[in-house]
Amino acid sequence: MDLFEYQGKQYFARFGIPVSAGGVADTVEEAVAAAEAAGYPVVVKAQVQVGGRGKAGGVKLANDAEEVRLHAGNILGLDIKGHLVRRLWVEHATDIAEEYYASFTLDRGAKAHLAMVSAKGGVEIETVAEEDPGAIARLHVDPAAGFSEAQARRLVEEAGLPDAAREGAVAILQQLFRCYEEGDADLVEINPLVLTTEGRVHALDAKVTLDDNAAFRHPEWDEYRDIDExxxxxxxxxxxxxxxxxxxxxxxxxxxxxxxxxxxxxxxxxxxxxxxxxxxxxxxxxxxxxxxxxxxxxxxxxxxxxxxxxxxxxxxxxxxxxxxxxxxxxxxxxxxxxxxxxxxxxxxxxxxxxxxxxxxxxxxxxxxxxxxxxxxxxxxxxx
Structure with a gap:
């Protein structure tokens, strides 16, 4: 089960992963209310399970309520690659210094979890893998042994993240693995994982795929199912x-x-x-x-x-x-x-x-x- 961005961020927050303050909106007025609660400036983001939202006009910066009304009205009902926008996520805008990438998934061939970190975030990881495969640090994680702080540090160092981001990235990687393992996910991905101009590291986006085979352990997952999709x-x-x-x-x-x-x-x-x-x-x-x-x-x-x-x-x-x-x-x-x-x-x-x-x-x-x-x-x- 693939989660929408806002659901993924809610899932991340359960495991202590820092995310931007924001709220969900299904109408223009709800978007304004979410913006007021998050604090201006805000980013109004279409909630569809497809890439390329920004290029399609589904992600807009707003500095006040009037701009939120304008952007929310334009984005709601927008068709993005065959996906109709019915819901928005409105979050406080982040001043970004640098963008990175981090994820955990299962490598079935290796019979182990696979961690990936890159200093080249904000673009499709497939593009990075094709054009500059050396920019992605990879580590197989033994499911029985788990993921240690030392492994997190090794990944961050191999990926070439700057000193200012390393401690924050190490902490988030450990939290992200907990989300992946204890949260019964097939994939957890942060792209971008950002270093702010204030020196904080947090998840600016969230991609989460939950393992349907574990649904019997998670009755709360029912709230994530959007049958309208x-x-x-x-x-x-x-x-x-x-x-x-x-x-x-x-x-x-x-x-x-x-x-x-x-x-x-x-x-x-x-x-x-x-x-x-x-x-x-x-x-x-x-x-x-x-x-x-x-x-x-x-x-x-x-x-x-x-x-x-x-x-x-x-x-x-x-x-x-x-x-x-x-x-x-x-x-x-x-x-x-x-x-x-x-x-x-x-x-x-x-x-x-x-x-x-x-x-x-x-x-x-x-x-x-x-x-x-x-x-x-x-x-x-x-x-």
Whole structure:
């Protein structure tokens, strides 16, 4: 789950990371009130999860209430790379002496956390990595050992941060790692991390991606979910607790497991079709979950065929089949359905499905056969 900047700063503040004083605003008058509370001058910033806000006119400096009204009115409703601005963050403006970069994420290949620090902040880190890779200090952190003050100092020194910023940067790196580890994040990034003209170091921006797998430990994360950012299909899926990503194709996909769902999308593409979505129902292929999944798929008018791809492991095949049959009795489906059922007790499951098979509900023995049939029913020329 990606947080907006203001949410990321709120998350940082929980772990003692210094951020600029500011407030959230959904209207022009709320923006003025937030500016008065933060103290002039302020920066009015569009809250969208996309880069390039400044170049698109989504970040403006304001010296008084009149300028806040002008900028807030112009930014609210602005389209920035397909993202409509509905919310603003208004914060006290910072006098910047220098800009740096700091982040923690997971390096799966190394099976360790990866810390990165650079004296070249304020620009895309990908650009720095491409044009001047030596400007980024990197350090792998053993998850069992944690991140020490000595490691923080080593990073800051290798990155070439000036003496005036080192103590503040070391302290923030330790706080940032706590935010990353204890806060169950996949990524925490400060760009820029700034040294002010007064000699203070603090986070001027915040990028935080939370690990959805840890959501059961964090009921407070519900406040971060902005369902307005999703399209209608994704809003419906989220309301039903489903892992769903909308795509632009004609073959609706339901699979149990993220890996299988991705493979199903791939095989549909392989045989000449185009997936309409990624939908992972996990291990819970019971009647309620299946009915919810079919309802979401059915809400997409572009779907011409549905491919249900289930591999039974702990979930048994006959239970999956019963769930599908029950779900079909609860949801009126517009598109034909192709089912591939394999794994534990798959034969028993297929026998159950035979009782409801028709030209609108077709069982296929393999994933490839099922993909070809689904693509054909969707009107494509299956390979």
């Amino acid at each position: 999703f399209d209608e299909r994704e809003r419906l899926a989220r309301s039903k607790g489903l892992q769903y990503v909308g795509l632009d194709g004609e073959v609706g996909i339901i699979a149990n497991g993220a890996g299988l769902a991705m493979s199903t999308c791939d095989v549909v593409n392989q045989v000449g079709g185009s997936p309409a979505n990624f939908l992972d129902i996990g291990g819970g292929a019971n009647a309620e979950v299946m009915a919810n999944a079919l309802e979401v798929i059915n809400s997409d008018p572009k779907v011409k065929a549905i491919f249900i791809n289930i591999f039974g492991g702990i979930t048994r095949g006959e239970e999956v089949a019963k769930g599908i049959v029950t779900a079909l009795g609860r949801v009126t489906i517009e598109a034909p359905i192709v089912i591939r059922l394999d794994g534990t007790n798959a034969e028993e499951g297929r026998e159950i499905l035979k009782g409801v098979e028709s030209d609108r509900l077709i069982s296929q023995p393999t994933m490839l056969d099922a993909a070809r049939k689904a693509v054909s029913l969707a009107g494509g020329a299956a390979k």
